[in-house]
Amino acid sequence: MCVLSIIFNISEREPPRAGGRYHRMNKTLETLGGVGVVPVIKIEDAGDASPLAESLIAGGIPAAEVTFRTSCAAEAIEAMAREFPDMAVGAGTVLTVAQADEAIAAGAKFIVSPGFDAAVVRYCVSRGVPVLPGCVTPTEIIAAMNLGLDTVKFFPASDFGGVRTIKALSAPFGHMKFVPTGGVSEENLADYLSLSCVLFVGGSYIATGAMIKSHDWDAVTAKAKKSAEIVKSIRGR
Ligand code: 3PG
Numbered sequence: 001m002c003v004l005s006i007i008f009n010i011s012e013r014e015p016p017r018a019g020g021r022y023h024r025m026n027k028t029l030e031t032l033g034g035v036g037v038v039p040v041i042k043i044e045d046a047g048d049a050s051p052l053a054e055s056l057i058a059g060g061i062p063a064a065e066v067t068f069r070t071s072c073a074a075e076a077i078e079a080m081a082r083e084f085p086d087m088a089v090g091a092g093t094v095l096t097v098a099q100a101d102e103a104i105a106a107g108a109k110f111i112v113s114p115g116f117d118a119a120v121v122r123y124c125v126s127r128g129v130p131v132l133p134g135c136v137t138p139t140e141i142i143a144a145m146n147l148g149l150d151t152v153k154f155f156p157a158s159d160f161g162g163v164r165t166i167k168a169l170s171a172p173f174g175h176m177k178f179v180p181t182g183g184v185s186e187e188n189l190a191d192y193l194s195l196s197c198v199l200f201v202g203g204s205y206i207a208t209g210a211m212i213k214s215h216d217w218d219a220v221t222a223k224a225k226k227s228a229e230i231v232k233s234i235r236g237r
Helices: 001-010 027-035 048-060 074-082 097-106 118-127 140-146 162-169 189-193 210-211 217-235
Strands: 038-042 063-067 086-093 111-113 131-133 151-154 177-180 201-203
Touching: 001 177, 027 038, 027 063, 027 086, 038 086, 038 217, 048 063, 048 074, 048 217, 063 074, 074 086, 086 097, 097 111, 097 118, 097 131, 097 189, 118 131, 131 151, 140 151, 151 162, 162 189, 177 201, 189 201, 189 217, 210 217
Parallel strands: 038 063, 038 201, 063 086, 086 111, 111 131, 151 177
Antiparallel strands: none
């Protein structure tokens, strides 16, 4: 350690850079990055999980974030993960370590939380499951980064300045990737996906509660298809 490091307590550790960190090596996040847009799901009946997954896959979106906002979330994740093993199914609105544990036991391949909680992040890291805590301030991003993460959720994206804020954050945090969620729509999807620091986006508009409740699977497939086309037009895949 050099003298300056001792005096000013400057760490000689390399700052985190793109690649080589916890998330970058993760296959599921790579898959989600390829899909580009992940439907945020609120499901009231686990019996709807299978046709819902099928309709998303048919529309070219083999991914879903099933939120812990209903009591059947874990059961729905379990059904999707069992019946569609190639689908990237994760859990959202995970607020506690107990919920993270339940989601992982059900087969969730990734964990999403609206906010940052060190215990939840640490637990997911210890289980080897990618975790995306909601971070909208530099302080939260640094906290996530210091637990080894290189990708965070940016929520609620539109209320916290959307594309403009993500661009501003990516200046000091050039090695970080963001997953904007909250207010994402067909209209602004392309704007978010155009940012190289956006790994993918999340949104409930592809499979809304009303579509799921009325079993309007054709509408889900149509919405998924349209979003998959937008992803392709921007990212060329
Ligand atoms: C989330 O949990 O990520 C959001 O509730 C999804 O936001 P949206 O309903 O605005 O898409």
